[in-house]
Amino acid sequence: xxxxxxxxxxxxxxxxxxxxxxxxxxxxxxxxxxxxxxxxxxxxxxxxxxxxxxxxxxxxxxxxxxxxxxxxxxxxxxxxxxxxxxxxxxxxxxxxxxxxxxxxxxxxxxxxxxxxxxxxxxxxxxxxxxxxxxxxxxxxxxxxxxxxxxxxxxxxxxxxxxxxxxxxxxxxxxxxxxxxxxxxxxxxxxxxxxxxxxxxxxxxxxxxxxxxxxxxxxxxxxxxxxxxxxxxxxxxxxxxxxxxxxxxxxxxxxxxxxxxxxxxxxxxxxxxxxxxxxxxxxxxxxxxxxxxxxxxxxxxxxxxxxxxxxxxxxxxxxxxxxxxxxxxxxxxxxxxxxxxxxxxxxxxxxxxxxxxxxxxxxxxxxxxxxxxxxxxxxxxxxxxxxxxxxxxxxxxxxxxxxxxxxxxxxxxxxxxxxxxxxxxxxxx
Amino acid sequence: xxxxxxxxxxxxxxxxxxxxxxxxxxxxxxxxxxxxxxxxxxxxxxxxxxxxxxxxxxxxxxxxxxxxxxxxxxxxxxxxxxxxxxxxxxxxxxxxxxxxxxxxxxxxxxxxxxxxxxxxxxxxxxxxxxxxxxxxxxxxxxxxxxxxxxxxxxxxxxxxxxxxxxxxxxxxxxxxxxxxxxxxxxxxxxxxxxxxxxxxxxxxxxxxxxxxxxxxxxxxxxxxxxxxxxxxxxxxxxxxxxxxxxxxxxxxxxxxxxxxxxxxxxxxxxxxxxxxxxxxxxxxxxxxxxxxxxxxxxxxxxxxxxxxxxxxxxxxxxxxxxxxxxxxxxxxxxxxxxxxxxxxxxxxxxxxxxxxxxxxxxxxxxxxxxxxxxxxxxxxxxxxxxxxxxxxxxxxxxxxxxxxxxxxxxxxxxxxxxxxxxxxxxxxxxxxxxxxxxxxxxxxxxxx
Numbered sequence: 001x002x003x004x005x006x007x008x009x010x011x012x013x014x015x016x017x018x019x020x021x022x023x024x025x026x027x028x029x030x031x032x033x034x035x036x037x038x039x040x041x042x043x044x045x046x047x048x049x050x051x052x053x054x055x056x057x058x059x060x061x062x063x064x065x066x067x068x069x070x071x072x073x074x075x076x077x078x079x080x081x082x083x084x085x086x087x088x089x090x091x092x093x094x095x096x097x098x099x100x101x102x103x104x105x106x107x108x109x110x111x112x113x114x115x116x117x118x119x120x121x122x123x124x125x126x127x128x129x130x131x132x133x134x135x136x137x138x139x140x141x142x143x144x145x146x147x148x149x150x151x152x153x154x155x156x157x158x159x160x161x162x163x164x165x166x167x168x169x170x171x172x173x174x175x176x177x178x179x180x181x182x183x184x185x186x187x188x189x190x191x192x193x194x195x196x197x198x199x200x201x202x203x204x205x206x207x208x209x210x211x212x213x214x215x216x217x218x219x220x221x222x223x224x225x226x227x228x229x230x231x232x233x234x235x236x237x238x239x240x241x242x243x244x245x246x247x248x249x250x251x252x253x254x255x256x257x258x259x260x261x262x263x264x265x266x267x268x269x270x271x272x273x274x275x276x277x278x279x280x281x282x283x284x285x286x287x288x289x290x291x292x293x294x295x296x297x298x299x300x301x302x303x304x305x306x307x308x309x310x311x312x313x314x315x316x317x318x319x320x321x322x323x324x325x326x327x328x329x330x331x332x333x334x335x336x337x338x339x340x341x342x343x344x345x346x347x348x349x350x351x352x353x354x355x356x357x358x359x360x361x362x363x364x365x366x367x368x369x370x371x372x373x374x375x376x377x378x379x380x381x382x383x384x385x386x387x388x389x390x391x392x393x394x395x396x397x398x399x400x401x402x403x404x405x406x407x408x409x410x411x412x413x414x415x416x417x418x419x420x421x422x423x424x425x426x427x428x
Numbered sequence: 429x430x431x432x433x434x435x436x437x438x439x440x441x442x443x444x445x446x447x448x449x450x451x452x453x454x455x456x457x458x459x460x461x462x463x464x465x466x467x468x469x470x471x472x473x474x475x476x477x478x479x480x481x482x483x484x485x486x487x488x489x490x491x492x493x494x495x496x497x498x499x500x501x502x503x504x505x506x507x508x509x510x511x512x513x514x515x516x517x518x519x520x521x522x523x524x525x526x527x528x529x530x531x532x533x534x535x536x537x538x539x540x541x542x543x544x545x546x547x548x549x550x551x552x553x554x555x556x557x558x559x560x561x562x563x564x565x566x567x568x569x570x571x572x573x574x575x576x577x578x579x580x581x582x583x584x585x586x587x588x589x590x591x592x593x594x595x596x597x598x599x600x601x602x603x604x605x606x607x608x609x610x611x612x613x614x615x616x617x618x619x620x621x622x623x624x625x626x627x628x629x630x631x632x633x634x635x636x637x638x639x640x641x642x643x644x645x646x647x648x649x650x651x652x653x654x655x656x657x658x659x660x661x662x663x664x665x666x667x668x669x670x671x672x673x674x675x676x677x678x679x680x681x682x683x684x685x686x687x688x689x690x691x692x693x694x695x696x697x698x699x700x701x702x703x704x705x706x707x708x709x710x711x712x713x714x715x716x717x718x719x720x721x722x723x724x725x726x727x728x729x730x731x732x733x734x735x736x737x738x739x740x741x742x743x744x745x746x747x748x749x750x751x752x753x754x755x756x757x758x759x760x761x762x763x764x765x766x767x768x769x770x771x772x773x774x775x776x777x778x779x780x781x782x783x784x785x786x787x788x789x790x791x792x793x794x795x796x797x798x799x800x801x802x803x804x805x806x807x808x809x810x811x812x813x814x815x816x817x818x819x820x821x822x823x824x825x826x827x828x829x830x831x832x833x834x835x836x837x838x839x840x841x842x843x844x845x846x847x848x849x850x851x852x853x854x855x856x857x858x859x860x861x862x863x864x865x866x867x868x869x870x871x872x873x874x875x876x
Contacts, residue, residue, distance in 0.1 A: 037672075040675055040676075040679055041671070041672075041675045041685075043675075043679055044664075044674070044675035044676075044678040044679050044683075044684065044685035045675075045684065045685055045686075046684065047661070047678075047682070047683065047684040049679055049682045050682070079679045214668070214689065214692060214694075214698075216668070217668045217687045217688065217689075218686075218687060220668070220671070221671040221672055221675050221685075221687075222668070222669055222670070222671045222672045223672055224672075227668070227669040227671075283705070283706050283707065283708070284706070285705055285706075
């Protein structure tokens with residue numbers, strides 16, 4: 001049997017809603033509301049009303065139990081054909097990019113000709129779970145067959161059980177907030193406050209400039225009165241950031257502030273993919289192709305590696321498979337979960353010892369041209385609704401590469417909770 | 429928005445009351461919905477000796493299945509949907525007697541939302557002063573008759589120069605139909621043109637691509653809906669900040685949303701690129717986007733002045749120039765329709781900037797018409813009068829009521845009335861309408 005012929009999936013375009021700060025503009029919007037509206041914006045942009053695409057793949061990190069079929073329900077509420085299949089995925093902050101990879105792979109194999117990938121998250125309309133002790137009692141009550149059994153089960157309720165389980169931005173296995181983990185990594189790699197603030201200022205300025213030149217005119221659809229990312233501070237400066245006190249890490253060495261860390265954010269993004277033939281048949285542009293992708297995971301619990309360092313491990317595998325070096329890219333998109341995460345990752349790739357001992361390479365991957373990094377801003381300025389970040393980055397990078405002309409290459413690196421990471425290559 | 433006064437005047441008690449008090453009695457206008465017959469009643473065609481358009485008129489009426497009654501039909505015959513006067517034969521003032529001998533008896537028998545359409549040669553083409561005087565006299569006749577008609581009836585004058593007879597069908601259909609509900613007392617001059625052999629009555633824009641600017645709400649959204657109803661794929665354009673409403677309009681009509689600030693330096697290039705890449709070309713362009721920044725001139729700052737001129741006038745010039753220059757982008761038979769305003773004709777206190785921009789559009793359309801003719805295309809303007817929108821709903825009630833009543837139809841128009849007129853100008857059958865300014869104002873007293 002011969003291997004099936006594959007084709008590279010085309011990135012045709014994208015849509016997202018402006019990202020809102022938690023408990024603000026989108027406080028009353030659910031994940032399904034945001035994802036549906038974002039899909040409808042994409043439908044309007046590309047004239048997909050009533051059309052069936054091969055598959056819609058999306059997910060949310062913080063999800064209500066009622067949203068078990070979130071993506072399919074959003075499709076049903078959208079202007080897409082109700083005959084469009086959908087499924088949910090979840091890989092923490094890697095969700096959006098992983099969804100893109102999944103759709104692209106099915107296109108590559110010829111299993112579908114088109115698809116939409118995306119993600120959504122709300123930290124405002126977050127699910128509150130019943131206290132676990134109370135939940136057990138209620139399950140027993142439900143299972144009880146007689147009134148007597150029911151009353152007996154109900155007698156197990158205690159006042160302390162009325163405190164709900166609130167979702168936390170913390171790792172279940174360490175109990176540490178993601179920022180605390182990042183602070184440990186920042187200390188290991190000796191990432192200074194100033195360089196973190198510099199990266200943050202650049203993110204805000206790049207994003208503001210992109211808005212000003214109309215870059216997002218065909219990547220974004222306003223939602224609930226918001227026309228730009230709410231977290232964006234066009235006048236951000238080193239002086240202003242210097243005034244902020246550290247919120248993660250301890251004592252003298254604490255460098256991570258609310259400014260150089262991403263805030264909790266609400267939002268959604270989607271990306272339209274298809275085969276070249278499908279795009280041509282629909283008179284739609286091809287901005288770029290997804291060349292390849294790689295995931296990796298690290299043992300941050302016992303293995304001594306940083307929680308958010310997995311992309312550092314995924315990259316060399318991806319480069320080797322594609323015969324590329326880290327310097328062979330025209331643009332880099334490294335998700336700014338924290339400024340220190342970006343800087344730690346870059347420093348690791350430059351470090352001969354890390355590259356040799358941890359990555360098993362002969363030499364360091366080396367530095368990148370920083371002027372090619374996150375040129376239209378990234379999560380520090382835009383915000384980071386976990387599952388929506390991948391779609392934001394893929395659509396923006398595809399457009400940036402397209403604007404530079406054919407044959408341009410871009411690298412995406414996204415770290416995720418649970419010690420995971422996703423990296424991918426796009427080419428115009 | 430409902431017209432409470434019109435509804436009152438058409439209710440049992442209200443009708444008696446308004447009649448007794450001699451108050452205005454605005455009618456519920458006959459508006460077009462797909463599938464409607466051209467006219468709700470029969471037609472009488474009257475003419476003078478030497479009139480040459482009887483065949484063209486007869487063909488339109490026959491194709492539409494309209495019953496044509498003899499001018500001297502029994503007085504108890506069915507009430508008329510329309511009267512058409514072919515006055516192309518007039519040459520001396522004595523010929524105008526047809527007004528009382530033939531036109532008046534037929535007008536008397538008009539039903540509500542009836543139509544009077546007068547066809548004549550332009551006075552400018554007359555062979556003698558007497559002929560010119562006679563032709564020009566019709567102008568006064570029609571405008572006055574339009575003011576006399578009641579119950580939602582309209583009177584309009586179509587000037588058909590020699591050689592333009594074939595251009596008559598489409599415009600005649602429009603002025604007879606419910607599409608022209610709020611177009612009254614207007615004079616439209618036709619020109620010779622290559623006409624399509626046949627046109628789909630229900631979907632005349634089938635297969636065409638239409639761009640509508642300012643399409644997220646109000647009149648622009650109505651234009652997008654009507655063009656889509658008539659078969660066009662609509663590229664709905666508005667500022668990126670209006671994207672959510674724009675997407676809703678596009679999704680409702682099966683069109684596409686294109687966020688674009690039309691005043692941006694690269695806007696023409698982006699529009700051209702978008703149309704070329706996604707559609708290969710464009711058939712209909714409706715320049716509807718407009719803003720108001722009202723102030724008395726003495727209190728007006730530069731920003732108010734410049735923003736209105738930039739959006740309402742300069743952008744129309746820049747986009748049209750770019751579309752004309754883009755090789756092959758404007759398809760043969762393309763239609764450009766520019767939204768002017770009554771303010772651009774009559775002026776309006778507090779609107780020097782707006783009126784300047786809207787008058788400028790009229791100059792632009794007239795100047796460009798010959799170049800469009802050479803391409804087999806057309807460019808026209810519509811000038812809405814008092815149109816009931818979210819914007820007028822915010823006006824103080826007194827101002828709004830007066831504004832909406834001072835026209836022959838005694839009511840404000842609806843966004844769909846503007847849209848229907850634009851959709852008519854966009855039709856292939858409107859090839860002989862070029863460089864015209866059609867007011868959609870119910871024969872407003874302002875600037876008449």
